[in-house]
Amino acid sequence: MNLFSEIRALVLGALQQMQSEGALPEGLSFDNVAVEPPRDPAHGDMATNAAMVLAKPAKMKPRDIADTLAAKLAADDRIASAEVAGPGFLNMRLEPSVWQGVLSSVLSEGTDYGRSTMGQGQRINVEFVSANPTGPLHVGHTRGAVFGDALASLLAYAGYDVTREYYINDGGAQVDVLARSAYERYREANGLSPEIAEGLYPGDYLIPIGEALKEKYGDSLLDKPESEWLEDVRNFATDRMMDLIREDLAQLNVRMDVFFSEKSLYGTGKIEAALEALNEKGLIYEGVLEPPKGKTPEDWEPREQTLFRSTAHGDDVDRPVKKSDGSWTYFAPDIAYHYDKVTRGFDALIDVFGADHGGYVKRMKAAVSALSDGKVPLDIKLTQLVKLWKNGEPFKMSKRAGNFVTLRDVVDQVGPDVTRFVMLTRKNDATLDFDFDKVLEQSRENPVFYVQYAHARVMSVLRRAAEAGIAADEATLAAADLGKINHEAELAVARKLAEWPRLVEIAARTHEPHRVAFYLYELAGDFHALWNKGNDDPSLRFLQDGDPATSQAKMALARAVAVVISAGLGILGVTPAQEMR
Template identity: 80%
Template sequence: MNLFQDIRALVIGALEIMQADGVIPVGLDFANVTVEPPRDPAHGDMATNAAMVLAKPAKMKPRDIAEALAGHLAADYRVDTAEVAGPGFLNLRLSPALWQGLVKSVLSSGEGFGRSTLGAGQRVNVEFVSANPTGPLHVGHTRGAVFGDALASLLDHAGYDVTREYYINDGGAQVDVLARSVYLRYLEAHGQEVAFEDGTYPGEYLIEVGEALRRKVGDAYVGKPEDVWLEPIRDFATDAMMGLIRADLKSLGVEMDVFFSEKSLYGTGLIEQALDALDAKGLLYEGVLEPPKGKMPDDWEPREQTLFKSTEHGDDVDRPVKKSDGGWTYFAPDIAYHYDKVSRGFDALIDVFGADHGGYVKRMKAAVSALSDGRVPLDVKLCQLVKLWKNGEPFKMSKRAGNFVTLRDVVELVGADVTRFVMLTRKNDAPLDFDFDKVLEQSRDNPVFYVQYAHARVCSVQRKAQEAGIVVDDAMLAAADLTKLDHEAEIAVAKKIAEWPRLVEIAARTHEPHRVAFYLFELASDLHGLWNKGHDDPSLRFLQEDDVDTSQAKIALARAVAVVISAGLGILGVTPADEMR
């Protein structure tokens, strides 16, 4: 049940009648007609822009259209009043029975309330995390992991067919550095003293890997030249790191559907196939790039390279895909990887990257546009940095990692639920402060606690009702006399619940799961506000002594709040609390 869609359908139906009656011309496009909550709740329950967007094509005054439309809408049983405001906006107040009926709909639908068919089964690939397999995931990866996983769940809730994917960057020089670092730990496991130089990774997490390698191969690589051990140790170390990364993700509640190896693109013809596809479209040529803007690097010289005409698909400059020495640029395998995604039949692609990938966006969008002939959109979401605080000071680095705070550090300190919710309390492209003290506070200033507490309060009311002999299962509550929910504070809570299906669709369209966290905080605030009003006005308390019917109606409203909170937390990957301790 989506009341906003229902009332929009009512508005469109009234406009069609007005066309048939000759009040407005036929042939008008109603696509931009919306029904939304008014900016000021005092103006009504919903507002429509119909008269404003139709006035120009209809060659009429907006107010004339609005007044005629108001007459049609006011005649419907669902509308109490329809008032024209300003130049032609139309504010609607709906019948209390509609809000009361909404509570029944929520309890009848359960967590299916708010699920949408918006996506119509379209296949969407969400690639996120995709960290280099050189160590444990750090706090920056944590934000991307939470964002990507919540976005995937949100899209699933909105009717899309979603694949969660991790791109293993195991084809570059950084994996060779990993192998050399593991070799040092391997020698260390044999009792040798070693020094970590030339950019090798000193983190303690590689001690276990070096010891595992010693157990597997004994002293077979001790004292041997690099060309003997580099490749096998690279494979061994990558597998070990991916095992560590999978465990990190599992601790956060993230499970990938696909792990795609960059290495699988090399020597298999996949890169060549992708570039051949671009060449067949006339988008590759031999050329020389312009020198970099600003101060000229000392080692720069013009070289002829194979270039992709990315400017024909919205990029600022054309991009090299093959170097003058015949080797691939780093961009070439990225093109091949996205060509593989397109070839797998996805209808839309989403890449979730760190803030340092801003320069990557236009070129990758250009590549996907070219490879799919504009059929498959690519949305790149950048996650800004996270600043960690504890005891009023920046949180120190992890000794185990060597030079950063790990995902596991964060989860072990505050838990997966708190970590996930807090990471979604800001839009992905806004910086985020994560204060370990504040996120564990039991106060309104802590949104995680505040939302969880609302759910726990409802569960507490249900337990007390059961102790008093009141049946409070969803079926019985849905059958309660909901006309008893007639106080403006109770109707206000029902109105907030009604926004949930609309919110899901807006958040899914914009790829913004943080909207869910914001909404849940607002809904929790309304529930707590109603609870607190019961201190002064006993008639608003959820349990009414010696009045089972009224108690069931009020508990039905509270339970509807809990259903939506549970569904929203499910999207965010957070477990709803039944009680607070």
């Protein structure tokens, strides 16, 4: 049930009736007619912009359209009043029975309440994390992992067929550095002093890999030249690092559907095939780029390169795909990787990158646009930095990692549920402060606690009802007399519950899972406000002495809140609290 969609359908029906009666001209598009909560709740329950968006194409005054529309809407049993405001906005108030019906829908549909068919089964690939397999995941990867996983869950909830994918960057020079770093730990395992030269990875996390190399090879690699051991050690270390990364992701309850190896693109003709696909479109040529901004002629030497005409698809400059020495640029395998995604038949692609990849956005979008003839949209979401705090100071660096705070450092401190929720309390492109003290604080200022406390309060009510011998199972609550839910504070909670299906579709359409976290905080606030009013007004308490029927109606409201919180937390990958400790 999506009440806003139902009322919008009512508005559109009234507009069509106005057309048939000659009160509106034929041929108008109603695509921009919206029904949404008014900015000021005092103005009503819902508002429509119909008169405002139709006035110009209809060549009519907005107020004239709104007056006629208001009269037609008021005739519907669900509409208590329809009032025209300002130049032509139309505010509606709904009958209490409508909000009571929302509760019934929540209880009957359970956590499927709000689930949408908007996606219509379209296939979406969400690529996220994709960290170099050279070390454990750090706190920046943590934010990308949580954001990408929550976005994938949100899209699935909205009716899309979602694939979670990790791109293993195992084809570049960084894995050779990993191999040399692991080899030094292998030497250490064999009783020699490791030589961690500048440019190698110094973290202690490579010590177990060195020991595993010793277990496999003994001391047989010690006297061999690098050319003989590099490939074997590189493959061994990369596999072990990916095992570590999978374990890190599991700490956050993140599971990938696909791990795609960059190395699989080399020597297989896949890069050549992708570039040939662009060449056939006239988008590959030999040329010389202008010097980068800020460079003087003395700093820069013009060289002929193989270029992708990315400016034909919205980029600022054309991009090199092959260097003058014949080797591929970093961009070339990325083109081939996205070509592989396109050929796999996805209807849309989403890449989640760190903030340092901002310069890659336009070129990657241009490549996908060219490869798919504009048929497959690519949305690139950048996740900004996370600033860690503890005891009022920046959190210390991790010795084990060498020079950064790891995902496990964070999860070990506060747990996966708190980590995930906090990472979604800001929009992905805004910097996030993660204060280890505040995220464990039991106060309204801590959104994790505030939302979990609302769910735990509902569970406590249901337990107390069972102790009092009052039936509180789902079937009983679904059959309760919801007409007893009529106080304004109770109806305010029901109104917020009615927004959930609409919120899901907006968040999915904009690729913004943080909206779910914001909504849950607001819903929890309305529920806590109702709970607190019950401290002063006994008639608002969820358990009414000697009146099981009224108790069950009020518990139905509470249970509906828990159902929606549970659904929302499920999207965020957070387990609802049964009690607070």
